[in-house]
Amino acid sequence: MVDSNVSSVVGNPDLIEKRRKQIVDAATKLFSDQGFYRTTIKDVAQLAGVSAGTVYLYVREKEDVLLLVLLQVLEDYATEIPKSIESLTDPLQRLMTIVDAYCRVVDRHRAATVLAYRSTKSLSPERRLLIQQHETETNQIISRAIIACQEVGVVRPLNVDVLTYQLMLVAHSWALKSWYFKSRLTLDEYIAASLDTLFAGALTDTGKTQFDTLRLAGDRPEQGVQS
Amino acid sequence: MVDSNVSSVVGNPDLIEKRRKQIVDAATKLFSDQGFYRTTIKDVAQLAGVSAGTVYLYVREKEDVLLLVLLQVLEDYATEIPKSIESLTDPLQRLMTIVDAYCRVVDRHRAATVLAYRSTKSLSPERRLLIQQHETETNQIISRAIIACQEVGVVRPLNVDVLTYQLMLVAHSWALKSWYFKSRLTLDEYIAASLDTLFAGALTDTGKTQFDTLRLAGDRPEQGVQS
Amino acid sequence: MVDSNVSSVVGNPDLIEKRRKQIVDAATKLFSDQGFYRTTIKDVAQLAGVSAGTVYLYVREKEDVLLLVLLQVLEDYATEIPKSIESLTDPLQRLMTIVDAYCRVVDRHRAATVLAYRSTKSLSPERRLLIQQHETETNQIISRAIIACQEVGVVRPLNVDVLTYQLMLVAHSWALKSWYFKSRLTLDEYIAASLDTLFAGALTDTGKTQFDTLRLAGDRPEQGVQS
Amino acid sequence: MVDSNVSSVVGNPDLIEKRRKQIVDAATKLFSDQGFYRTTIKDVAQLAGVSAGTVYLYVREKEDVLLLVLLQVLEDYATEIPKSIESLTDPLQRLMTIVDAYCRVVDRHRAATVLAYRSTKSLSPERRLLIQQHETETNQIISRAIIACQEVGVVRPLNVDVLTYQLMLVAHSWALKSWYFKSRLTLDEYIAASLDTLFAGALTDTGKTQFDTLRLAGDRPEQGVQS
DNA sequence: AATGAATGAGAATTCATTCAT
DNA sequence: GATGAATGAATTCTCATTCAT
Numbered sequence: 001m002v003d004s005n006v007s008s009v010v011g012n013p014d015l016i017e018k019r020r021k022q023i024v025d026a027a028t029k030l031f032s033d034q035g036f037y038r039t040t041i042k043d044v045a046q047l048a049g050v051s052a053g054t055v056y057l058y059v060r061e062k063e064d065v066l067l068l069v070l071l072q073v074l075e076d077y078a079t080e081i082p083k084s085i086e087s088l089t090d091p092l093q094r095l096m097t098i099v100d101a102y103c104r105v106v107d108r109h110r111a112a113t114v115l116a117y118r119s120t121k122s123l124s125p126e127r128r129l130l131i132q133q134h135e136t137e138t139n140q141i142i143s144r145a146i147i148a149c150q151e152v153g154v155v156r157p158l159n160v161d162v163l164t165y166q167l168m169l170v171a172h173s174w175a176l177k178s179w180y181f182k183s184r185l186t187l188d189e190y191i192a193a194s195l196d197t198l199f200a201g202a203l204t205d206t207g208k209t210q211f212d213t214l215r216l217a218g219d220r221p222e223q224g225v226q227s
Numbered sequence: 228m229v230d231s232n233v234s235s236v237v238g239n240p241d242l243i244e245k246r247r248k249q250i251v252d253a254a255t256k257l258f259s260d261q262g263f264y265r266t267t268i269k270d271v272a273q274l275a276g277v278s279a280g281t282v283y284l285y286v287r288e289k290e291d292v293l294l295l296v297l298l299q300v301l302e303d304y305a306t307e308i309p310k311s312i313e314s315l316t317d318p319l320q321r322l323m324t325i326v327d328a329y330c331r332v333v334d335r336h337r338a339a340t341v342l343a344y345r346s347t348k349s350l351s352p353e354r355r356l357l358i359q360q361h362e363t364e365t366n367q368i369i370s371r372a373i374i375a376c377q378e379v380g381v382v383r384p385l386n387v388d389v390l391t392y393q394l395m396l397v398a399h400s401w402a403l404k405s406w407y408f409k410s411r412l413t414l415d416e417y418i419a420a421s422l423d424t425l426f427a428g429a430l431t432d433t434g435k436t437q438f439d440t441l442r443l444a445g446d447r448p449e450q451g452v453q454s
Numbered sequence: 455m456v457d458s459n460v461s462s463v464v465g466n467p468d469l470i471e472k473r474r475k476q477i478v479d480a481a482t483k484l485f486s487d488q489g490f491y492r493t494t495i496k497d498v499a500q501l502a503g504v505s506a507g508t509v510y511l512y513v514r515e516k517e518d519v520l521l522l523v524l525l526q527v528l529e530d531y532a533t534e535i536p537k538s539i540e541s542l543t544d545p546l547q548r549l550m551t552i553v554d555a556y557c558r559v560v561d562r563h564r565a566a567t568v569l570a571y572r573s574t575k576s577l578s579p580e581r582r583l584l585i586q587q588h589e590t591e592t593n594q595i596i597s598r599a600i601i602a603c604q605e606v607g608v609v610r611p612l613n614v615d616v617l618t619y620q621l622m623l624v625a626h627s628w629a630l631k632s633w634y635f636k637s638r639l640t641l642d643e644y645i646a647a648s649l650d651t652l653f654a655g656a657l658t659d660t661g662k663t664q665f666d667t668l669r670l671a672g673d674r675p676e677q678g679v680q681s
Numbered sequence: 682m683v684d685s686n687v688s689s690v691v692g693n694p695d696l697i698e699k700r701r702k703q704i705v706d707a708a709t710k711l712f713s714d715q716g717f718y719r720t721t722i723k724d725v726a727q728l729a730g731v732s733a734g735t736v737y738l739y740v741r742e743k744e745d746v747l748l749l750v751l752l753q754v755l756e757d758y759a760t761e762i763p764k765s766i767e768s769l770t771d772p773l774q775r776l777m778t779i780v781d782a783y784c785r786v787v788d789r790h791r792a793a794t795v796l797a798y799r800s801t802k803s804l805s806p807e808r809r810l811l812i813q814q815h816e817t818e819t820n821q822i823i824s825r826a827i828i829a830c831q832e833v834g835v836v837r838p839l840n841v842d843v844l845t846y847q848l849m850l851v852a853h854s855w856a857l858k859s860w861y862f863k864s865r866l867t868l869d870e871y872i873a874a875s876l877d878t879l880f881a882g883a884l885t886d887t888g889k890t891q892f893d894t895l896r897l898a899g900d901r902p903e904q905g906v907q908s
Numbered sequence: 909a910a911t912g913a914a915t916g917a918g919a920a921t922t923c924a925t926t927c928a929t
Numbered sequence: 930g931a932t933g934a935a936t937g938a939a940t941t942c943t944c945a946t947t948c949a950t
Contacts, residue, residue, distance in 0.1 A: 154438075
């Protein structure tokens with residue numbers, strides 16, 4: 001699946017898979033540590049235990065290596081998140097578990113997640129599009145879970161896209177701002193606190209009343225969008 | 228203020244300011260469009276209307292240009308956001324306005340905000356630290372506003388750091404995922420929808436009850452952080 | 455031996471030797487003709503028949519090329535001079551032959567010898583030290599030969615260091631001032647004349663008597679050192 | 682005198698002299714310390730207390746600065762050495778004093794003397810020729826003194842050019858090899874030891890007899906030139 | 909298939925020199 | 930006369946990519 005987007009001069013598919021794994025693993029580490037441009041193909045080859053020339057048997061250009069790395073992460077998301085809710089049926093529990101699982105996958109792939117944020121622009125437009133499509137797929141898992149919750153009436157009728165992104169961002173920002181959170185919260189605390197805000201809202205009942213008033217009074221009447 | 232972090236061989240401060248503006252403006256555009264590494268100093272110089280050599284009269288190395296660009300954005304945040312709430316006294320209104328203002332500054336500097344996410348790793352450690360410090364400052368504006376709301380009882384006693392980051396992410400993700408949102412929402416709609424979720428919560432009353440139950444039933448008892 | 459002081463990314467030692475020879479030969483010619491700074495790596499590469507990039511496979515920086523060139527000359531000295539006296543046993547004859555051989559090696563490497571005088575300052579301190587050590591080694595060959603002559607009583611008890619340097623300078627100055635000597639003397643004549651002065655002294659018997667008197671009468675009594 | 686070889690756009694001769702002195706003094710120090718190519722015109726200007734542009738009012742190109750520096754040294758030689766023997770009449774004493782004086786001027790201008798050795802090649806051919814002519818002039822002082830000694834019979838009939846150079850080298854090598862001599866000899870000791878060798882010869886009487894035999898027996902009959 | 913030496917285009921940076929003020 | 934900002938040619942060095950073995 002991953003392979004099909006990147007061409008190789010080598011025939012044997014097993015070998016391709018094996019070598020690509022070596023290369024992607026090495027590249028993920030190096031790109032994460034030093035960034036895409038600071039990492040040379042020689043670096044990658046060396047860490048992968050092959051020669052520089054060999055890398056080019058499995059990849060047409062350096063950017064392909066980045067693409068493979070990013071696709072790898074997204075594929076892990078797409079595999080692991082659905083697996084986490086396989087056995088669950090309650091819509092709200094499924095939604096909560098998705099977020100929980102998402103955060104945990106991100107935690108495991110922290111470096112690569114950050115890499116995805118940093119490096120997408122390093123890709124050519126077609127490759128970037130490919131990545132965005134994969135990302136959208138992952139988000140659809142969330143969106144569908146939200147809609148399911150709305151259907152059973154546990155989630156309000158609000159903008160699904162926005163909430164989807166907010167939930168995704170909960171996961172991603174654990175990686176993006178880990179330098180900030182790490183010293184203050186455990187992952188579990190972080191997940192709980194994030195869900196608490198997003199699900200129950202930050203305001204007290206008094207606050208919510210006031211919030212509604214302020215919104216109505218807003219000189220930007222077109223703001224009211226939820227539904 | 229920005230200048231003091233980067234050395235220049237030119238003496239005249241007015242000239243420094245003028246030229247640096249030319250350079251930073253050009254660099255912001257190019258770095259945003261093509262990324263830091265794909266942009267050459269010659270590109271920047273040309274767009275800035277000076278020679279390549281001249282750039283080096285105002286900057287010691289290429290990385291300094293990136294630093295100046297990033298500092299510029301952060302400084303705009305630090306200036307414009309406080310200005311937006313100058314005349315307001317109501318804590319909740321201040322908090323809402325901060326988020327609103329933050330989103331609008333980000334919208335204006337969309338490219339540079341994305342750049343900041345992508346390029347911080349391209350900086351040397353000292354320069355990266357400098358950026359993080361500036362970022363933290365902006366966040367303190369939000370944190371203080373949240374605390375003020377808590378003091379008057381309109382915001383629940385929840386983890387301030389997490390909510391701070393969530394609000395910041397509302398603003399940042401408008402830039403980060405603009406390719407996705409742009410076609411679906413206006414900025415105003417986006418702000419309203421985001422605040423609605425974060426302030427009022429995504430769940431219905433039924434949902435909240437269920438949410439509390441699920442949390443209590445969770446096999447990760449340590450998850451429950453302050454309600 | 456030469457190689458061990460300069461790093462190379464190429465593994466094959468035979469290839470290293472071969473390519474380094476190409477590079478050093480080309481560089482010796484160009485550095486001698488135009489000087490170190492006026493010669494570009496591209497010039498060297500071209501004359502060596504390789505690409506500029508290839509030079510950097512065998513050398514880490516331009517200065518390394520200079521180092522290799524200088525070490526080459528000194529190594530030739532260290533090889534050829536001892537060889538010339540291998541079969542000789544008479545101390546005075548050995549000393550004379552050393553000077554003769556030294557002059558002839560210098561003559562063959564005239565350009566590089568001058569280069570050594572001119573370019574040592576272009577080296578980094580560590581590399582400069584390395585060169586000076588090699589130079590000192592060559593001089594020890596002379597010093598030992600002088601001492602051997604003193605032991606059998608054919609050389610007076612005088613300052614060995616000074617005489618060593620004077621003999622070395624006989625050789626070096628053939629290269630340094632070749633523009634002056636070339637039109638007046640052959641190498642053989644130059645060697646004979648130089649040895650004649652240094653060994654037999656410039657003065658007549660009358661002169662020597664007078665020299666002793668003048669020295670004694672000198673108002674710088676601390677001058678008299680020989681012995 | 683010095684000035685006439687280098688053009689200036691400034692009219693006032695006194696000013697030219699004053700500024701050139703500033704520039705030459707600064708350049709002498711910097712060229713000696715760091716070499717010609719490692720020193721920038723800005724460095725020179727700064728140390729001279731003027732602006733970079735000003736240097737170019739008194740000099741057409743960077744090489745001119747080097748020329749002025751070298752001419753300065755040679756001129757000092759040409760002034761100070763003759764002055765030292767003004768009052769002396771005895772030929773041998775004059776010769777000895779010339780060498781003594783030469784060594785002392787060199788000692789005072791050690792850095793610049795080394796510079797002259799290192800940097801002549803950095804000059805254009807015409808400028809190099811100019812330097813060589815000046816050098817020849819200084820040597821003629823020595824040559825004339827040697828011939829005077831030969832005329833009164835205190836110096837043997839030997840090759841005057843060679844002895845001239847040997848005496849000059851006594852002085853120069855004090856500068857060239859100061860890193861070696863400094864720790865072993867004082868200047869006075871060095872002068873005395875050098876003159877002792879060159880004037881009285883390195884060999885004992887036994888040595889000289891043997892030397893003559895070896896020379897006659899030499900398989901290079903064309904060697905015998907002196908006398 | 910694998911290697912790793914070779915290539916050469918390309919980029920950052922420096923600095924002699926000029927010139928408007 | 931003096932200044933110092935501006936220029937841009939030139940140079941070192943890197944590295945993705947190729948290709949003979």
